[in-house]
Every structure is written in C-alpha cells, then in structure tokens.
Amino acid sequence: MQHLSPEAHARLAAELKDLTTRGRIDIADKIEQARLLGDLSENGDYHAAKEEQGKMEGRILHLTSVLENCEVVEQTSDGSVTPGVIVEIRFQGDDVTEKYLFGSIEERREDLEIISPGSPMGQALEGGVVGDVVEYEAGAGTLSVEIVSIEA
Numbered sequence: 303m304q305h306l307s308p309e310a311h312a313r314l315a316a317e318l319k320d321l322t323t324r325g326r327i328d329i330a331d332k333i334e335q336a337r338l339l340g341d342l343s344e345n346g347d348y349h350a351a352k353e354e355q356g357k358m359e360g361r362i363l364h365l366t367s368v369l370e371n372c373e374v375v376e377q378t379s380d381g382s383v384t385p386g387v388i389v390e391i392r393f394q395g396d397d398v399t400e401k402y403l404f405g406s407i408e409e410r411r412e413d414l415e416i417i418s419p420g421s422p423m424g425q426a427l428e429g430g431v432v433g434d435v436v437e438y439e440a441g442a443g444t445l446s447v448e449i450v451s452i453e454a
C-alpha cells in the first residue's frame with residue numbers, strides 16, 4: 303500500500319478525472335481524424351494516435367490502482383521522517399548534504415529526487431528525527447546516514 307500526502311492524492315485524482323474525460327475525448331478525435339486520411343495499414347497518424355491511446359489507458363489503470371490502494375497520510379508535526387517531508391541527509395564520511403522528498407514516486411517534484419519508504423534507505427529513515435544516524439544494507443555493504451534536517 304502506498305502512502306500519499308493529501309496534495310499528491312488530490313493531484314492524482316485530478317489527473318485521473320482529466321484523462322477519463324477530456325483525455326479520452328481528445329484521443330478519440332485524433333483517431334477519427336486519422337481514419338479520415340484513408341488506408342489504416344500505412345497511416346502513421348492513426349498508429350501514433352492508437353499508441354497514445356494505449357499509453358493513456360495504461361496511465362488511467364495505474365492511477366485507478368494507486369488511488370484505490372493508497373492511504374492518505376497527513377503530515378505530522380512531530381518532526382519525524384514521514385511521507386511528504388523533505389529530508390536532508392549526510393552520508394557517513396561526506397561533508398556534503400543532500401535533500402530528498404520522502405515518499406511515493408507519485409509524490410515527485412521536479413526539483414527533488416525521491417526516497418521511497420519501501421527502499422532499504424527509506425525503511426531506515428522512516429520515523430527518524432534530526433540528529434539520528436541510521437544504517438541500512440546496500441549493495442556495497444552497510445551505509446550510515448545522518449538526518450540533518452526535516453521540512454514539512
């Protein structure tokens with residue numbers, strides 16, 4: 303089960319509504335216009351529109367599944383690492399810190415990479431607070447990460 307912030311849930315629900323209404327109408331119009339061009343076997347516009355339709359229907363199925371099988375998690379004010387927060391971390395031995403959005407890939411923002419709660423690092427970080435040093439198993443062995451800051 304995925305955990306989503308209320309904002310991500312609302313964004314995904316709006317995207318699903320748009321795809322199942324306007325999106326389906328637009329793609330049906332594209333397919334109809336391509337059909338009017340003649341022979342479908344060599345009609346690039348028709349095949350492109352059908353491929354776009356398939357991708358859109360796949361996204362609709364994915365969004366439907368995510369929204370039916372998710373838990374909306376309100377941001378807690380206790381200062382711990384929970385879905386939807388931005389967590390700043392420092393790997394042991396590094397001087398540089400890195401900021402990540404902690405949550406589902408559906409929480410993504412353009413300016414931040416995601417740490418999934420289901421990943422080894424995510425499992426170690428979840429529930430942690432500023433100053434905690436957590437360890438997790440990675441392909442190269444055990445890694446240690448310090449939680450530098452947490453932003454709602």
